Amino acid sequence: MRPALPCLPLALAFAGTGASAAPTPFAGPRVEVMLGYDATELPDEDGPEVMFGLRAGKDYGSGPWRVGFDVDLSRSNADKVVTDLFVPGDRIHVEYGTDLYLGLRVGRRLGDHSFGYGLAGAASTHMAVDYSGDLDTIPTEPGGPEPEKFRRPGRLIGFWTGGGIEFALDGPFFLRSEYRYANFHDGLYRHQALVGIGSRF
Numbered sequence: 001m002r003p004a005l006p007c008l009p010l011a012l013a014f015a016g017t018g019a020s021a022a023p024t025p026f027a028g029p030r031v032e033v034m035l036g037y038d039a040t041e042l043p044d045e046d047g048p049e050v051m052f053g054l055r056a057g058k059d060y061g062s063g064p065w066r067v068g069f070d071v072d073l074s075r076s077n078a079d080k081v082v083t084d085l086f087v088p089g090d091r092i093h094v095e096y097g098t099d100l101y102l103g104l105r106v107g108r109r110l111g112d113h114s115f116g117y118g119l120a121g122a123a124s125t126h127m128a129v130d131y132s133g134d135l136d137t138i139p140t141e142p143g144g145p146e147p148e149k150f151r152r153p154g155r156l157i158g159f160w161t162g163g164g165i166e167f168a169l170d171g172p173f174f175l176r177s178e179y180r181y182a183n184f185h186d187g188l189y190r191h192q193a194l195v196g197i198g199s200r201f
Contacts, residue, residue: 026107026166027061031177032198038076040094041192051076051192053099064109070119074099080191090133097126101160101182115166123160123182125190137175158184162192172200 031054038051053074059066079095103121110116162180169175175198183189 004136025108025112025168026060026066026174027056027059028200029056030174030200031056031200032174032196034052034072034074034194036178036192036194036198038078040078041094041189049076051078051079051194055196055198057105058106066109066115067082068105068107070101070105070121071105072101074101087133090099090131095128096131097128098183100124101180103160107166113163113168115168116163117163117166118163120161120179121159123158124149124155125158125182125184126155127188156184156188158188159180160183174198174200 023081026140034051034053034055036051038049040049051074053072055067055070055072057070059068075098076096079093081091081093083089085092101121103119105119106119107115107117160180160182162178164176164178165176167175174197176198177193177194178196179190179193183191
């Protein structure tokens with residue numbers, strides 16, 4: 001046994017190095033896919049609206065606390081046509097493009113396999129609005145103003161906030177449940193409830 005004694009400090013040193021290199025739970029870079037429900041300011045006359053997207057980010061750990069950032073791109077089938085919105089016979093068509101979210105999140109470990117967090121950041125979406133009245137059904141006086149027609153394309157900038165819970169699965173994989181709210185100018189907003197599945201590396 002004595003010949004092995006000089007090797008004991010070296011073995012302990014390697015063991016300590018391996019322990020310090022162990023990954024910190026709920027920390028490090030990550031990627032995921034998302035799917036969820038998307039509700040806008042217009043009535044849901046055409047049924048449920050679905051959003052889907054990709055997200056990447058990184059979390060830093062200290063004790064039970066985590067601080068990280070998120071970047072994600074998403075799309076939605078929230079495009080819709082609504083009639084009789086302001087006056088009988090009018091028509092509004094809203095078409096959404098790609099959504100971009102950039103923000104921070106702060107949270108705390110709730111246990112060995114769960115992590116709760118809040119998030120906030122900037123939101124950007126592309127939305128085109130076409131509105132017109134039906135001249136055949138809207139009564140107008142001779143010489144009076146005609147129903148308005150307008151189109152507003154462009155990118156809207158706002159803020160978003162929300163929160164969620166992340167659950168650790170086998171290996172580097174995780175499952176997330178999240179709610180977030182985005183608000184843009186002119187009173188435009190979105191509510192989204194989503195689930196995500198991803199991996200840390």
